[in-house]
Amino acid sequence: MPIYMDFHKIANVTIDDVKKAHMADEAIQDKYGVKYHQFWVNQENGSVFCLVEGPDKETCERVHQMAHGNLACALTEVEIGFYEKLMGKEHTVDNGHVKNNDGSEDLGYRNILIASVYGKTRAYGLTDLSQLQRPDWARKIIMQNIPAFNGRELGWEKDDSLIGVFHNATHAIQCALQIQQELIHFEQKQPEIIFKIGISASQPVTQNGDFFKEAIKLAHRLSVTVQDNQILISSLVKKLCRNEELLTKKSSLKFLNEKEEEFVSTLISIAEAKLADQQFDLNRLSNEVCVSRPQLYRKVMSLTGRSPIDFIRDLRMDKALTLLKQKRSNIAEIAYESGFNSSSYFTKCFAEKFGCTPSLFIKTDIA
Template identity: 35%
Template structure:
């Protein structure tokens, strides 16, 4: 699947370009299958079968004198989960069930749940996955709101995709209301949970993606981590494209991320991910790399997530710890050092505060 930046593109122009691609596709053993046009953003996305990326670029160049901004390979299951069983008109333009043009964009919901146990004995790693009862109810609400669950992307969060911003936001609010209003239904004497949600608008392919919807998946995960416990975080663009969303976003349980804060969040996670294993990666260094004073970083992060930079960085490291424990390639001490903790005992203490159990008491199936 590829993407083209074509400011001002009209559907009729995209149709002509697609017909030119079809006329020369056999020369490079390429078969064009479908395409999406988003006139508002000036984006065109093409789906094709080809022996390699070079053949696709050569076909576009020969047919229309242009090349794609980026090309990614797509897996059948992942493609279907995000794009659905696409309907195409006689010229391969993708349309929805009403015959309207499918603009290609999708709306991602990332439900981030942290299980907290009060058990003191050894437990299986699977018990630290998303708690069963709330996830089952969330899946029901996703289906009710015409969403699709994308399970295979992560063990520690639930990801869903929607065709409209309204269905995505309304589903998130229903999940939020259910969990906050009936939390006792999902908790027990031995288990509890915390949750956040991050929503975002996604393009199938961007200029920097290595896989389909990669940027959108990252953003939804970042926004979920930024949000306070029990809240929904989403970009201001939801307000800009939907009158209903503009109304629904006016509430205490929602954090609206403006465009400057979106840039800040991407920089924040880019720098954290690059330095996650460094013991000497301090908040002072993080502030310097982002270009803010420590006081500015504290105010900015606290206003969005109600947490300090120190706590935020520690929480990100502890979420990575779950993945490393699951992989079972490192000892607990090695995991601590891998994630920038200078003291394994301190790492174990922080882990227990977050998840309710020491990392050494988690059993993992081989």
């Protein structure tokens, strides 16, 4: 049967309250072919999340309604593999209440770390290009550190980014710092790379029924926004981090506030939707994000360390790199899809950023 998670907002909720409601669910659930497995409680903000198995949403909701009347604000179906990667399987359950193995309460928060890495080269032969397409030594460092800090790797189909999921915000930040330190150290002995790390956080289900997808999207946007070889962290991750010493590492970390996150999300959402439009310029961008051009320049420079023009060009380069790796189009088509109206200008920009021409890059057999 399908698996669902729901979200309740209950003022002054207590764990005992939810345990009683869970027992009421269990008392009648067999009659409806439903099984309420477990729940998470965040007493501080009045959030409750339930994991339930049933034939459909309506039947699951009916059990809640008949048992105690606490209807969910949102209920969404989840794919079991995706659920297990995000929520994990290593926990204890006390009368339905999910706890961490150390006995502490699992509030449901999960921290999402996304790391992107690509190589730079002055390639004159196809062998050199293997480091540009997939710097495996760097990816290995990232993948080794995720479980070392109690994280789980999550698959990602959009691009070559690597994702780690962490119960603990402190562990996520420590993992990012360790990755940063090792990549910078080992780069002295390896071909040059550029890496970017973004970290976001969320509870399992949002008011609109989203199950972590918005948190993953935000972490990806942070990894796109951050300056080369740096770490960008959302406001919620900062709030969840209990290690004050980590929060003072301003030379290695940058934290966003909620307004900055909103601006970044709006900026990238608009830019990504318009990347293929060669007529899309800063005037149109500033109009769509509702700021003046001087404000746009100040905000983008402050957040990304790049001018808006350079930032948009980098987004187009990242898209072009992904398209080149897919090898589904020729260079002229990729240039057009990435927002360049000239193949020669696209080639110039690509060579400046990655150190080789698109034509040489596309000749390799490395996916």
